[in-house]
Amino acid sequence: MIKSLKKFSIFLASVALLVGLQSEAFAAKKSRTLSKTIKQDHVKCGVSQGLPGFSNADAAGNWTGIDVDVCRAVAAAVLGDSGKVKFTPLTAKERFTALSSGEVDVLARNTTWTLSRDADLNLTFVGVNFYDGQGFMVRKSSGITSTNGFKNGISVCTNTGTTTELNMRDFFNSKKISYEPVAFEKADEVVQAYDAGRCDTYTTDKSGLAAQRTKMKNPDEHIVLPETISKEPLGPAVRHGDQVWEDIVRWSLFAMIEAEEYGITSANADSLKTSENPQIKRLVGSEGELGTLLGLGNDWSLNIIKQVGNYGESYKRNIADTGILPARGPNALWTNGGLLYVAPAR
Amino acid sequence: MNYLDNIIKPKQANQNTLVIFGSILILISFLDVVLLSVFDINLTGSSKGISFFLPLLLGFIGMYYIRFDHTNFPLINRFNKSLNIDWLNSIFTLLSIFVLLKFVPLILNWLIFDANFIGTAKEDCTGGGACWVFINVWLKRFVYGLYPDSETWRINLAFILLFVTIGASYLAKPKFKKYIILFLLFVFPFIGLSLISGDVGGLVYVETNVWGGLALTLIVSIFAIIFCFPIGVMLAMGRRSELPVVKYFSVGFIELWRGVPLITVLFMAANMFPLFLPEDVFLDKLIRCIIGIILFEAAYMAEVVRGGLQSLPKGQYEAAKSLGMGYWRMHLFVILPQALKIVIPGIANTFIALFKDTPLIFIVGLLELLGMIDLAKTNPKWLGFAAEGYVFAALVYFVFCYSMSRYSQKLEKRLSTER
Numbered sequence: 001m002i003k004s005l006k007k008f009s010i011f012l013a014s015v016a017l018l019v020g021l022q023s024e025a026f027a028a029k030k031s032r033t034l035s036k037t038i039k040q041d042h043v044k045c046g047v048s049q050g051l052p053g054f055s056n057a058d059a060a061g062n063w064t065g066i067d068v069d070v071c072r073a074v075a076a077a078v079l080g081d082s083g084k085v086k087f088t089p090l091t092a093k094e095r096f097t098a099l100s101s102g103e104v105d106v107l108a109r110n111t112t113w114t115l116s117r118d119a120d121l122n123l124t125f126v127g128v129n130f131y132d133g134q135g136f137m138v139r140k141s142s143g144i145t146s147t148n149g150f151k152n153g154i155s156v157c158t159n160t161g162t163t164t165e166l167n168m169r170d171f172f173n174s175k176k177i178s179y180e181p182v183a184f185e186k187a188d189e190v191v192q193a194y195d196a197g198r199c200d201t202y203t204t205d206k207s208g209l210a211a212q213r214t215k216m217k218n219p220d221e222h223i224v225l226p227e228t229i230s231k232e233p234l235g236p237a238v239r240h241g242d243q244v245w246e247d248i249v250r251w252s253l254f255a256m257i258e259a260e261e262y263g264i265t266s267a268n269a270d271s272l273k274t275s276e277n278p279q280i281k282r283l284v285g286s287e288g289e290l291g292t293l294l295g296l297g298n299d300w301s302l303n304i305i306k307q308v309g310n311y312g313e314s315y316k317r318n319i320a321d322t323g324i325l326p327a328r329g330p331n332a333l334w335t336n337g338g339l340l341y342v343a344p345a346r
Numbered sequence: 347m348n349y350l351d352n353i354i355k356p357k358q359a360n361q362n363t364l365v366i367f368g369s370i371l372i373l374i375s376f377l378d379v380v381l382l383s384v385f386d387i388n389l390t391g392s393s394k395g396i397s398f399f400l401p402l403l404l405g406f407i408g409m410y411y412i413r414f415d416h417t418n419f420p421l422i423n424r425f426n427k428s429l430n431i432d433w434l435n436s437i438f439t440l441l442s443i444f445v446l447l448k449f450v451p452l453i454l455n456w457l458i459f460d461a462n463f464i465g466t467a468k469e470d471c472t473g474g475g476a477c478w479v480f481i482n483v484w485l486k487r488f489v490y491g492l493y494p495d496s497e498t499w500r501i502n503l504a505f506i507l508l509f510v511t512i513g514a515s516y517l518a519k520p521k522f523k524k525y526i527i528l529f530l531l532f533v534f535p536f537i538g539l540s541l542i543s544g545d546v547g548g549l550v551y552v553e554t555n556v557w558g559g560l561a562l563t564l565i566v567s568i569f570a571i572i573f574c575f576p577i578g579v580m581l582a583m584g585r586r587s588e589l590p591v592v593k594y595f596s597v598g599f600i601e602l603w604r605g606v607p608l609i610t611v612l613f614m615a616a617n618m619f620p621l622f623l624p625e626d627v628f629l630d631k632l633i634r635c636i637i638g639i640i641l642f643e644a645a646y647m648a649e650v651v652r653g654g655l656q657s658l659p660k661g662q663y664e665a666a667k668s669l670g671m672g673y674w675r676m677h678l679f680v681i682l683p684q685a686l687k688i689v690i691p692g693i694a695n696t697f698i699a700l701f702k703d704t705p706l707i708f709i710v711g712l713l714e715l716l717g718m719i720d721l722a723k724t725n726p727k728w729l730g731f732a733a734e735g736y737v738f739a740a741l742v743y744f745v746f747c748y749s750m751s752r753y754s755q756k757l758e759k760r761l762s763t764e765r
Contacts, residue, residue, distance in 0.1 A: 049708075049711065049720060049721060050720055050722075050723070050724035050725070051724060052724050052725070052726040052729060053726055056721065056725050056726065057487065057492055057721055057722075057725070058725060058727075059483050059484050059487060059722075059725075060495070061486075061487055061491075061493070061494070061495065061556075063492075086553060086555050087555065088631075088711055089711040089713060089717075090711045091709055091710075091711060093613075093709070094613065094616065094617050094709070094711065097618070098616075098617055098711075100621075101617055101618075101620040101621045102620060103616075103617070103620060103631065188723075188732050211726065211729065212729075214726075214729050214730070215729045215730035318726075322726030322727065323726065324726055
């Protein structure tokens with residue numbers, strides 16, 4: 001009995017090894033996700049169910065937003081058409097299961113890159129498309145101009161069940177200020193409570209604060225304090241184990257950022273094909289074989305830039321022009337004092 | 347003394363004068379509340395904190411004077427009989443009227459008078475009331491979801507076909523009626539589905555991830571209603587069966603599905619189920635969710651129907667058997683028609699609950715009516731119109747649920763045979 005079990009387990013192990021070897025060899029040549037995406041002719045992308053500036057539908061039914069643009073860039077790179085994306089709106093709770101079950105292949109849902117998510121949830125973050133951080137909003141009439149002005153017993157409006165709540169606790173505990181949390185499930189309720197004067201300050205990510213501020217009865221009566229109490233690098237993620245696909249998504253994002261660095265826009269991309277600068281020529285596909293290395297056509301980045309635009313255009317269209325955060329802040333290029341610094345595409 | 351006595355104890359002789367005097371007092375109290383709440387004019391000089399106190403006193407005295415057994419004014423008689431029986435009753439009447447007078451104008455102002463109806467952008471809403479422009483601009487999305495505009499005629503056609511067939515089933519002769527209903531139950535769902543999803547007969551394939559809005563709410567509920575009913579009936583019969591396998595399977599199924607929350611079922615269907623499937627087998631998320639809802643609601647339906655089966659006297663079963671009917675014929679022609687008739691209110695209850703449960707599919711990322719409203723209200727150009735969206739959703743849900751309820755009542759009346 002035991003002997004036969006042993007035999008059987010050896011057999012199982014060798015089968016597993018064989019299958020593993022084969023898939024390894026397969027992956028070296030081509031990515032499973034890539035071939036699946038090409039076969040079904042659309043990129044399956046998970047986005048949020050509506051977050052101002054990040055992912056949203058307009059009244060005509062088109063998805064827009066800075067997260068949405070990452071998905072469109074991947075579609076432009078892989079399929080040559082930024083419109084070939086199947087968007088799946090996901091809740092915060094189901095986003096990771098949706099990615100690991102193959103319901104979506106790219107998760108661009110304002111997800112904070114953390115160690116536990118990266119290591120524990122079998123996903124890989126490919127980069128950062130928005131640097132956010134938690135901040136506070138107060139009424140101008142309160143006279144508070146920085147978090148140093150917070151006094152004991154301050155009441156704080158916040159969302160339940162997110163890292164926002166934990167960051168807030170860490171912040172107040174380390175500053176030894178007693179506070180009274182007023183927590184709600186939905187952002188709308190939090191804003192309403194704060195606007196009705198139920199708490200002295202309202203905390204969430206700064207992009208969220210800026211967007212919610214426009215909803216207030218009198219937006220000019222409120223200010224966002226300059227301090228940022230947490231790092232929230234938001235970025236697209238893919239499944240573990242498909243490095244080719246991971247590279248494609250990463251470099252689609254990087255191409256957008258690098259295009260801004262070199263001043264390539266959707267308007268001038270075609271005319272820059274004959275540019276003097278070899279880096280620009282590589283990005284618009286008139287020099288080098290970068291696309292082939294990724295397993296894509298050589299016009300992959302040209303398609304991204306022409307159809308989606310560079311990162312700056314995307315930011316302007318989705319975040320600045322909609323009145324959410326007109327100033328780039330940390331999301332400016334490194335050359336302009338921001339944090340956007342990507343590896344060179346060459 | 348005599349004069350005072352007359353004031354405290356109203357006499358039949360002075361009836362007309364007293365009634366007129368009392369009515370005037372009551373009208374003044376109403377006027378005061380209206381002026382105070384709508385125009386901010388304080389007639390009686392009472393402070394805003396106790397704005398109801400003085401009008402209440404005036405009204406109370408007025409009510410006292412008009413409270414006769416019989417007056418010459420028919421309207422007052424009716425008023426006395428229903429709303430002014432004794433002093434306690436009169437206070438409640440006054441307070442209810444005051445509350446209505448105070449809040450109805452405010453609500454109407456928000457809903458209609460201060461509201462904006464025409465426009466294309468947030469900036470057109472200047473009235474301070476509701477911004478119905480929001481609903482107006484987004485209506486197509488609320489109804490069709492993200493379904494491409496050029497193809498929405500397919501959804502329209504499917505639903506027009508549905509309503510025409512339902513209308514035809516009303517008007518048709520009983521002989522054809524049976525076939526129309528069979529068509530409606532077993533053929534139409536698939537015609538409608540292929541019309542909306544496409545990929546047949548030259549129609550463009552529209553993937554389910556863009557389905558949404560009211561159309562999706564209706565698609566999900568119609569499918570769930572049509573399929574949960576027969577499954578529920580079978581389970582109910584199964585639970586009462588004498589065959590142990592059938593019986594315990596039914597009991598197990600019903601108790602399992604009733605024992606878990608719908609959200610869990612949906613989450614499993616949407617996210618966990620694909621993990622168990624082989625790589626190349628793909629079942630659409632929407633279909634997985636609909637199947638989940640059908641099985642969940644079938645368990646509830648089974649218990650409703652079982653209630654009907656158990657309420658029938660044993661004699662009915664025995665009579666059917668003594669006529670030589672077998673199990674299926676007995677149930678089909680004798681038991682079920684009677685049992686289902688009894689449980690129509692319960693069935694309607696389950697269907698209405700099911701219809702109102704559909705917004706839960708929002709949590710697995712399907713954007714039905716409420717989900718679309720949530721999406722629209724986070725659009726950077728349209729921030730801050732949650733109230734308008736939810737009022738609209740409430741209205742739509744009310745219309746559908748109320749018509750379902752009315753229909754079931756009509757059905758009950760039509761099928762009622764006094765026993």
